[in-house]
Amino acid sequence: MKLHLLAVGTRPPDWAAAGFNDFARRMRAPFSLDLTEIPLAKRRRGEPPDRAIAAEAGRLRDAVPAGAVTVALDPKGGAWTTEELARRLGSWRDESRDVAFLVGGPDGLDDATRSAADAVWSLGPLTLPHMLVRVIVAEQLYRAWSILRNHPYHRG
Numbered sequence: 281m282k283l284h285l286l287a288v289g290t291r292p293p294d295w296a297a298a299g300f301n302d303f304a305r306r307m308r309a310p311f312s313l314d315l316t317e318i319p320l321a322k323r324r325r326g327e328p329p330d331r332a333i334a335a336e337a338g339r340l341r342d343a344v345p346a347g348a349v350t351v352a353l354d355p356k357g358g359a360w361t362t363e364e365l366a367r368r369l370g371s372w373r374d375e376s377r378d379v380a381f382l383v384g385g386p387d388g389l390d391d392a393t394r395s396a397a398d399a400v401w402s403l404g405p406l407t408l409p410h411m412l413v414r415v416i417v418a419e420q421l422y423r424a425w426s427i428l429r430n431h432p433y434h435r436g
Contacts, residue, residue, distance in 0.1 A: 281376070281379075283307075283369075288410065349377050349380070352389055358400065365423075
């Protein structure tokens with residue numbers, strides 16, 4: 281089962297790339313975690329960000345693998361516990377479905393992307409840098425994997 285993190289933004293700082301790669305490398309069968317970076321759309325001074333958000337959303341949707349469950353990461357979504365994430369991953373695994381997690385750019389996701397997603401997941405009410413979100417999502421996916429495998433990493 282492939283887990284895809286589709287994230288707007290390229291050239292992450294070294295710490296963000298190292299953090300994501302560390303958790304992705306730890307994940308073992310039946311899961312794997314891949315990152316696809318989506319280029320930021322051009323933003324023009326004084327112009328509302330709607331055009332850029334829509335362009336990024338189109339690129340995100342185009343990058344979703346066929347048949348994958350889509351999970352939009354957005355503050356307007358539901359807050360899942362790690363155990364809930366593990367249950368969802370187990371269910372998608374049992375259905376033999378890949379999963380694409382969508383992370384917007386600095387202005388977030390558009391309404392159409394949120395509406396079209398199979399689920400909308402909030403990491404909480406804090407505003408987080410989108411490069412940090414990559415590390416948090418990778419760690420939580422690894423932690424959920426560890427719950428499903430009865431691995432000692434999760435001691436919650």
